[in-house]
Amino acid sequence: MSVLILGATSPIARAVAEEYAADGKSVVLAARNADEAEAIASDIAIRFEVDTFARSFDALDIDEHDAFVASVEDEAGPIEVVLVAFGDMGDQEASEEDFERARRVIDVNYTGAASLSEAVARRMVERGAGSIIGISSVAGDRGRKSNYFYGSAKGAFTLYLQGLRNRLADDGVHVMTVKLGFVDTRMTVDLETPIPIANPAKVGKAIARAQGRGVDTFYYPHFWRGIMGIIKAIPESIFKKLSL
Numbered sequence: 627m628s629v630l631i632l633g634a635t636s637p638i639a640r641a642v643a644e645e646y647a648a649d650g651k652s653v654v655l656a657a658r659n660a661d662e663a664e665a666i667a668s669d670i671a672i673r674f675e676v677d678t679f680a681r682s683f684d685a686l687d688i689d690e691h692d693a694f695v696a697s698v699e700d701e702a703g704p705i706e707v708v709l710v711a712f713g714d715m716g717d718q719e720a721s722e723e724d725f726e727r728a729r730r731v732i733d734v735n736y737t738g739a740a741s742l743s744e745a746v747a748r749r750m751v752e753r754g755a756g757s758i759i760g761i762s763s764v765a766g767d768r769g770r771k772s773n774y775f776y777g778s779a780k781g782a783f784t785l786y787l788q789g790l791r792n793r794l795a796d797d798g799v800h801v802m803t804v805k806l807g808f809v810d811t812r813m814t815v816d817l818e819t820p821i822p823i824a825n826p827a828k829v830g831k832a833i834a835r836a837q838g839r840g841v842d843t844f845y846y847p848h849f850w851r852g853i854m855g856i857i858k859a860i861p862e863s864i865f866k867k868l869s870l
C-alpha cells in the first residue's frame with residue numbers, strides 16, 4: 627500500500643508526505659519536475675526510513691492520467707491515500723486579456739484535478755477502500771473580481787469532490803475536501819494581509835490528522851469557516867461594489 631502525493635514540490639504537500647512517512651507508509655512523490663521529485667523522495671526515504679518512489683506527471687496531460695496512476699500502482703502497490711495538492715493561481719489580469727491563460731488555470735485546478743481523482747477513485751472502488759484528499763481553497767466559496775478564474779476552478783473542484791464523496795459513500799472510499807485559507811508558500815509571496823498566514827508544516831499535520839479521522843470538509847486554519855460564512859452571507863447587491 628502507498629500514499630500518492632500529486633504536486634510534491636508544494637511545501638504543504640511535502641509536509642503531508644512527511645506525516646505519512648513518519649507513520650511508516652510508503653510514499654510516491656509526483657511532481658512536474660522529475661529531478662525535484664527524486665530529491666524530495668530521497669530526502670524522505672533517508673529521514674523516515676521508508677520506501678519512497680519519485681514520478682513525474684503534468685496535470686494538463688489528461689490523456690495520460692489513467693496510465694500514470696496504473697504505473698504508480700504497478701511500482702508502489704495499491705494507493706491507500708492520494709493527496710491532490712497541485713494548483714496554479716495564474717494571473718487574473720493577464721487571464722482577462724488572454725483566455726488561453728484563464729483556460730490553463732481552469733484546466734490545472736479543475737479538469738486535471740478531477741481527471742486524476744477519477745483515475746484513482748476507479749481503482750479504490752474496485753478494492754472497496756481508500757482515501758482521496760483534494761486541496762481546494764476558500765477562494766472557491768465566493769467569486770471575487772481579484773481571482774475569479776482560480777476561484778471558479780477551485781469552486782468547481784469543491785463541488786466535484788462533494789459529488790464524488792456522495793457517490794463513493796457506500797463503496798468504502800473516503801473523500802475529503804480541504805479548504806485552505808492563506809498559507810506561507812510560493813503562492814502567497816506577494817500577499818499583504820492582516821489575516822494570519824498559516825505555516826505549511828502545521829497545515830500538513832492538520833490535513834493528515836483530519837484524513838485519519840475521516841473528516842469530509844476541512845477548513846484550515848479553522849477560523850476561515852467563520853470568515854467565509856460572513857463573506858457568503860453578504861448580499862450580492864452590496865458584494866458587487868466591494869473590493870475584496
Ligand SMILES: NC(=O)c1ccc[n+]([C@@H]2O[C@H](COP(=O)([O-])OP(=O)(O)OC[C@H]3O[C@@H](n4cnc5c(N)ncnc54)[C@H](OP(=O)(O)O)[C@@H]3O)[C@@H](O)[C@H]2O)c1
Nearest residue numbers: 633635636658684685711712713763806808809811812813
Ligand atoms: N498557499 C495558499 O495560500 C493556498 C490557499 C488555498 C489553497 N492553496 C492550494 O494549495 C495547493 C498547494 O499550493 P501551494 O500553496 O503549496 O503553492 P505552490 O508551492 O505553488 O505549489 C503548487 C504546486 O502545484 C504544482 N503544479 C502547478 N501546475 C502543475 C501542473 N500543470 N502539473 C502538475 N503540477 C503542477 C507545482 O509544481 P511545480 O513545482 O512544478 O511548479 C507545485 O507543486 C494548491 O492546490 C493551491 O491552490 C494554497
